[in-house]
Amino acid sequence: MLVLLAAYATVAASIPWWERRLGHAVWAVAALVPLATVVWAGTRVAGVLDGGAYRESLHWAPALGLTVDLRLDALSLLMLWVVAGVGALVLLYCRYYVERDAGRLAALLLAFAGAMTGLALADNLFVLYVFWELTTVASFLLIAGRGKRAEQRRAARQALLVTAAGGLAMLLGFLVLGRAAGTYRVSAILADPPRGGAVSAAVVLVLVGAFTKSAQMPLHGWLPAAMVAPTPVSAFLHAAAMVKAGVYLIARLAPALADVTPWRPMVLGVGLATMVVAAWRALRETDLKLLLAYGTVSELGLLTALLGAGTRTAALAGAVMLLAHAAFKSALFLSVGIVDHHTGTRDIRELSGLGRRLPILFGVTALATASMAGLPPLVGFLGKEAALDAFLHGTELAGHHQLTAVLVCGSTLTVAFAARFLHGAFGGPPSGRTARSARSPEAGFVAPVAVLSGAGLVLGVAHTGTAALTTAYADAYPPGPADRTNCPCGTGSLRYSGCPHCRSSPVP
Incomplete structure (x- = not known):
C-alpha cells in the first residue's frame, strides 16, 4: 500500500516530463497507475471477503506518535475500485477531450487519485485528515485551471472555503473522538466504540465535515458551481471520487457511532x-x-x-x-x-x-x-x-x-x-x-x-x-x-x- 501511494506521487511528478516526449500519449502513461491499483486490489479480494484485512505502517517519528497506518478491508476495497477504475477510464478519455495543457491536468488528476487512495486506506484519523485536505487542494487546482477565467476562480475559491472549513470542523471532531476513545486508530475505535457527551459533540463535528465534502444541503452550492471545470474533472472528482469522501467517512464510522445521539x-x-x-x-x-x-x-x-x-x-x-x-x-x-x-x-x-x-x-x-x-x-x-x-x-x-x-x-x-x-x-x-x-x-x-x-x-x-x-x-x-x-x-x-x-x- 505504501508502494502504491509512492507510485502515484512519483508518476504524477514526472508527468510533465513524459508529456514533452510522448505528447497526448501521456494519458496512457498516467492511466497505468490506477490500472495497477485495480489489479493489485483484485489480488486481495479473497482475503478481504473472508473477513480479513491487510495492514501496513510507516513509523515516521515513533517518539512523537507519528505513524502512517494503512488498512485494506471490504469498504476500502470498494472505494479503491471506484477511484482507480473510474480514474483510469477518465484519464484514457482525456486523450480525446483535452487539447492543451495535458501535462498539468494529467498530473493533477493522478495526484488527486493518489490522495483519494490514501484516504480510503487510512487507518488513523490524522492520516485520514491529511489525505482529506490533499483532495481539497487538488480539487481547487483542477477547478481553477490556469486561473484565467473569473468564473473558474470564483468556483474554486467557493469549493476550497466550504470544504476546508468543513475539514477543520471534522478535525476538531477527530480530536474529541480520539481523546474519548483513547486512540486515534480507526480500526480500534470501530472495535471498541467510545460513548459519552463528548462523543456526541464529536459526531456533530465529524458529520458537518462529511456533509460539506459530499455537498449536502444547505452546504451544496459549491458542487454545481464547480461544473465550470472541464468535463473529465466533473466526471472524476464530482461524480466518482471527491464527493464520495464524505459518504465514505460516514460509512466508515457508522458501525461504531450510529447509535450515538x-x-x-x-x-x-x-x-x-x-x-x-x-x-x-x-x-x-x-x-x-x-x-x-x-x-x-x-x-x-x-x-x-x-x-x-x-x-x-x-x-x-x-x-x-x-x-x-x-x-x-x-x-x-x-x-x-x-x-x-x-x-x-x-x-x-x-x-x-x-x-x-x-x-x-x-x-x-x-x-x-x-x-x-x-x-x-x-x-x-x-x-x-x-x-x-x-x-x-x-x-x-x-x-x-x-x-x-x-x-x-x-x-x-x-x-x-x-x-x-x-x-x-x-x-x-x-x-x-x-x-x-x-x-x-x-x-x-x-x-x-x-x-x-x-x-x-x-x-x-x-x-x-x-x-x-x-x-x-x-x-x-x-x-x-x-x-x-x-x-x-x-x-x-x-x-x-x-x-x-x-x-x-x-x-x-
Whole structure:
C-alpha cells in the first residue's frame, strides 16, 4: 500500500516530463497507475471477503506518535475500485477531450487519485485528515485551471472555503473522538466504540465535515458551481471520487457511532431532504452538466442516509449504490462531454435529434440513465430495491414508514430528471441544427462511457459477485429484522447471509 501511494506521487511528478516526449500519449502513461491499483486490489479480494484485512505502517517519528497506518478491508476495497477504475477510464478519455495543457491536468488528476487512495486506506484519523485536505487542494487546482477565467476562480475559491472549513470542523471532531476513545486508530475505535457527551459533540463535528465534502444541503452550492471545470474533472472528482469522501467517512464510522445521539437524525434528515430537494432542482435545469450536478447532490443524499442509517440492510443497499452511482454518473458526465465537444453546446433547448445521429453514444448513455433511474436488471435497480427494503422493513429506525415515503418521492423525482436528461440530450427531431453539425466521435472517445455503462449491467446481472463484495462490508452490522427473512427454499437460512443449501444469492 505504501508502494502504491509512492507510485502515484512519483508518476504524477514526472508527468510533465513524459508529456514533452510522448505528447497526448501521456494519458496512457498516467492511466497505468490506477490500472495497477485495480489489479493489485483484485489480488486481495479473497482475503478481504473472508473477513480479513491487510495492514501496513510507516513509523515516521515513533517518539512523537507519528505513524502512517494503512488498512485494506471490504469498504476500502470498494472505494479503491471506484477511484482507480473510474480514474483510469477518465484519464484514457482525456486523450480525446483535452487539447492543451495535458501535462498539468494529467498530473493533477493522478495526484488527486493518489490522495483519494490514501484516504480510503487510512487507518488513523490524522492520516485520514491529511489525505482529506490533499483532495481539497487538488480539487481547487483542477477547478481553477490556469486561473484565467473569473468564473473558474470564483468556483474554486467557493469549493476550497466550504470544504476546508468543513475539514477543520471534522478535525476538531477527530480530536474529541480520539481523546474519548483513547486512540486515534480507526480500526480500534470501530472495535471498541467510545460513548459519552463528548462523543456526541464529536459526531456533530465529524458529520458537518462529511456533509460539506459530499455537498449536502444547505452546504451544496459549491458542487454545481464547480461544473465550470472541464468535463473529465466533473466526471472524476464530482461524480466518482471527491464527493464520495464524505459518504465514505460516514460509512466508515457508522458501525461504531450510529447509535450515538444525534447521528441518525442528522444523516437521515439531511440525507433524505437533500435527495428530494436536489432532485426537484435538477428538473429545472437546462444545462446538462448542471442537471447532472444536482442529480449528484440528490444521490449523495441517498448514500448519506443509507450508509449512515446504521443497519445491515441499509449498509448493503448503500454499498451497492456506491458502486452503481460511480458507474452511471461518471458515464453520464463523460457522455455530456462528448455531446458538448461535438456540438458546441450543453443546453437542452438547443440540442435536438442526436439520438439518431449518434446511435452508439445514445445507446450507452441510455444504459447508464436506466441504471440511474433504477430499472432492472441494472445495478441501480438492486441498490434502490435494497434501499426500499431497508426503510420499509427497518423497524429499528424510528419513523421508518415516513422514511420510506420520502425515499419513494425522491426515487420518483430521480426517474423524472433521468428521463429529462436523456430526452434533452438525444431526443427531438433529427432535423435540428445540432444534429446536422454533429460528427460521429472516435471509438476511443466513446469507449470509457461504454465500459462504465456496461459495468452497471454486469454488476446487476452478475449480482452474486456484487453481493459478495457488498455483504463483506455490511457484515460489520448485526442483522436487523429485514435481514432475518428466511430463504425461499424453506430451510430456514437467512436470506442475506446466503443459503448453503440452494446457493441462493444474498442480494435482496
